[in-house]
Amino acid sequence: MKIQQLSLFAENKPGRISTPMRLLALEGIDIRALFLADTQQYGIVRMIVADWEKAAAILQAHEYVVKLTEVLAVEVPDHPGGLADLLAALDGSGINIEYMYAFPDLRGGMAILIFRFNDPDAAINYLQKAGINLLATDELLKD
Amino acid sequence: MNATLETILETSASDCPALSLPDYTPVDELCALQLQRLQAVVERACQHVELFRARMKERGLTPANIHSLADIAKLPFTKKSDLRDTYPFGLFASPMKEIVRLHASSGTTGKPIVVSYTQADLDVWSSVLVRCLSGCGLHRGDIIQVAYGYGLFTGGLGAHYGAEALGATVVPASGGHADRQIMLMRDFGVTAMCCTPTYFLHLIDRAAELGVDLKQLPLRAGVFGAEPWTDSMRAHIEKMSGIEAFDIYGLSEIIGPGVGCECRYHQGLHIFEDHFYPEIIDAETGEPLPDGREGELVLTTLSKQAMPMIRYRTRDITTILTGRCRCGRTLRRIARIGRRSDDMLIIRGVNVFPSQVESALLQIEGTLPHYQIVLTRSSGLDQMEVQVEVTPQMFNDKIGAMQELHEKLQCALDRVLGIRVRVALVEAYSIERSEGKAKRVIDRRRS
Numbered sequence: 001m002k003i004q005q006l007s008l009f010a011e012n013k014p015g016r017i018s019t020p021m022r023l024l025a026l027e028g029i030d031i032r033a034l035f036l037a038d039t040q041q042y043g044i045v046r047m048i049v050a051d052w053e054k055a056a057a058i059l060q061a062h063e064y065v066v067k068l069t070e071v072l073a074v075e076v077p078d079h080p081g082g083l084a085d086l087l088a089a090l091d092g093s094g095i096n097i098e099y100m101y102a103f104p105d106l107r108g109g110m111a112i113l114i115f116r117f118n119d120p121d122a123a124i125n126y127l128q129k130a131g132i133n134l135l136a137t138d139e140l141l142k143d
Numbered sequence: 144m145n146a147t148l149e150t151i152l153e154t155s156a157s158d159c160p161a162l163s164l165p166d167y168t169p170v171d172e173l174c175a176l177q178l179q180r181l182q183a184v185v186e187r188a189c190q191h192v193e194l195f196r197a198r199m200k201e202r203g204l205t206p207a208n209i210h211s212l213a214d215i216a217k218l219p220f221t222k223k224s225d226l227r228d229t230y231p232f233g234l235f236a237s238p239m240k241e242i243v244r245l246h247a248s249s250g251t252t253g254k255p256i257v258v259s260y261t262q263a264d265l266d267v268w269s270s271v272l273v274r275c276l277s278g279c280g281l282h283r284g285d286i287i288q289v290a291y292g293y294g295l296f297t298g299g300l301g302a303h304y305g306a307e308a309l310g311a312t313v314v315p316a317s318g319g320h321a322d323r324q325i326m327l328m329r330d331f332g333v334t335a336m337c338c339t340p341t342y343f344l345h346l347i348d349r350a351a352e353l354g355v356d357l358k359q360l361p362l363r364a365g366v367f368g369a370e371p372w373t374d375s376m377r378a379h380i381e382k383m384s385g386i387e388a389f390d391i392y393g394l395s396e397i398i399g400p401g402v403g404c405e406c407r408y409h410q411g412l413h414i415f416e417d418h419f420y421p422e423i424i425d426a427e428t429g430e431p432l433p434d435g436r437e438g439e440l441v442l443t444t445l446s447k448q449a450m451p452m453i454r455y456r457t458r459d460i461t462t463i464l465t466g467r468c469r470c471g472r473t474l475r476r477i478a479r480i481g482r483r484s485d486d487m488l489i490i491r492g493v494n495v496f497p498s499q500v501e502s503a504l505l506q507i508e509g510t511l512p513h514y515q516i517v518l519t520r521s522s523g524l525d526q527m528e529v530q531v532e533v534t535p536q537m538f539n540d541k542i543g544a545m546q547e548l549h550e551k552l553q554c555a556l557d558r559v560l561g562i563r564v565r566v567a568l569v570e571a572y573s574i575e576r577s578e579g580k581a582k583r584v585i586d587r588r589r590s
Contacts, residue, residue, distance in 0.1 A: 005540070007538070007540035009533050009538050009568075009570060009571075010570065011569055011570050011573070016570070037542050039542060039545070039546070041567055041568060042533075042545070042568055042569075044540055044542060044545070046540060063571050063572040064570070064571065065533050065534065065535050065537075065538045065570070065571045066535070066538075067535065067538050067539065067540055069540045098541050098543070099541065099542075116540070116541070
């Protein structure tokens with residue numbers, strides 16, 4: 001149920017994420033989803049990639065600081081209320097979203113949400129009870 | 144007519160204590176007094192300070208071995224680390240009931256360095272400041288604003304009591320609040336400022352922004368110290384504010400500000416040798432150097448009771464100037480201090496060692512990340528940035544966790560250094576390494 005997300009530390013200066021992205025490109029790493037969280041000084045690039053171990057190794061070999069974290073991927077209908085309905089399943093659970101990002105599923109009709117919950121196991125429990133579809137790694141990454 | 148005489152003639156003798164000061168004692172009398180006081184202070188330190196007694200014993204020395212001033216070279220040095228190792232009261236030579244004041248300055252391990260004074264020590268301190276301020280042409284009737292920090296730092300209270308003893312009117316503004324400082328200067332008709340030279344540069348810039356022309360104020364002198372500054376800074380200050388700027392020297396371990404000061408000829412700083420005996424040594428070998436040669440300044444307190452300092456290594460690099468000053472003082476002079484023999488930085492008048500930054504980072508991380516200190520100066524104020532390379536152990540995908548880390552680093556540095564610094568988290572290996580070793584300090588302050 002849990003998906004590996006690769007995070008990269010980068011200073012908030014022009015050109016700072018250009019080189020790591022080129023390094024991944026040269027090794028044929030495809031980025032399925034990406035979200036950049038920024039502060040005035042630095043940013044955190046969060047990525048979902050197919051071969052996260054290889055991607056992490058490539059960046060580490062070039063002295064980038066990276067981290068692998070488990071996140072959840074959830075599929076919801078891509079129409080008004082899709083996200084609101086999903087979040088309603090967590091009402092009263094006390095579960096907090098640390099951060100999230102969303103992208104449309106190009107195969108049609110659905111949107112994919114990536115969540116970092118404070119308590120992922122409890123979140124899985126609540127979401128499954130509400131009949132919400134959690135994506136496994138191969139489902140998320142298939143073409 | 145020379146400037147000093149002019150000043151003296153402008154004021155009645157009772158308004159000008161300079162005439163009755165020991166600054167003009169004939170050299171042979173001064174040397175006799177120095178020897179007598181040196182013998183007494185060595186005796187006192189041997190009796191009451193265990194560390195000094197042990198070091199004398201190691202060398203097979205007793206106070207009776209001091210027959211001449213040249214014999215001072217036989218005595219052991221005292222270093223800043225001795226104050227740290229005997230924290231807090233280990234070098235005191237007076238019982239606490241005799242001690243009326245404690246001051247402290249930042250140390251290298253988060254613990255400060257403590258210094259103490261008996262009433263007689265405070266009286267000496269005020270008396271040397273009276274001599275400093277008189278030498279700057281100040282006297283009763285002057286209004287002196289003290290913008291050094293008041294508190295554990297010796298600058299504020301030292302200058303304060305000195306100016307009071309002079310008979311001047313003191314405005315104890317303490318540090319900070321530039322707008323208020325400028326308001327007080329203007330509204331009170333302040334004639335002299337005591338602060339760090341960089342703080343005065345800041346006041347010059349701020350006054351211009353507020354539309355206050357310092358040249359139109361009664362302000363005529365500035366007595367600036369607690370950090371090294373250059374002749375080009377002096378030229379800038381004098382041009383922008385219309386005052387005469389004086390360099391004052393001192394350090395807490397010896398007494399505080401007032402160890403030495405420029406007179407109106409600005410040809411080096413007169414050391415108040417009847418209380419503080421200066422030597423210049425080779426910083427590498429510790430060998431004494433003759434007057435006229437550059438080396439590390441070593442000072443011995445000749446009259447201090449609570450905390451005698453024997454051959455204290457200041458780490459300040461200077462020269463004892465040869466020849467008599469045109470002002471007529473018999474006191475020897477040192478050249479203005481431009482650099483140090485250790486890695487100490489002086490930021491807004493506060494002493495900072497790179498090792499303090501290391502100990503703060505270690506407290507938070509357990510291991511030492513690569514870091515660099517970057518010093519800049521904006522509108523006259525020194526700014527210190529500590530750049531810390533983010534390690535895999537420090538990195539977290541949550542912004543909140545990174546901000547927490549940032550705050551912890553900030554708090555630890557503020558606490559250890561005692562001044563506000565900017566912390567920047569930077570990418571791994573983004574700090575330049577030369578031969579595998581990082582350059583720890585980048586100083587971009589213009590001189």
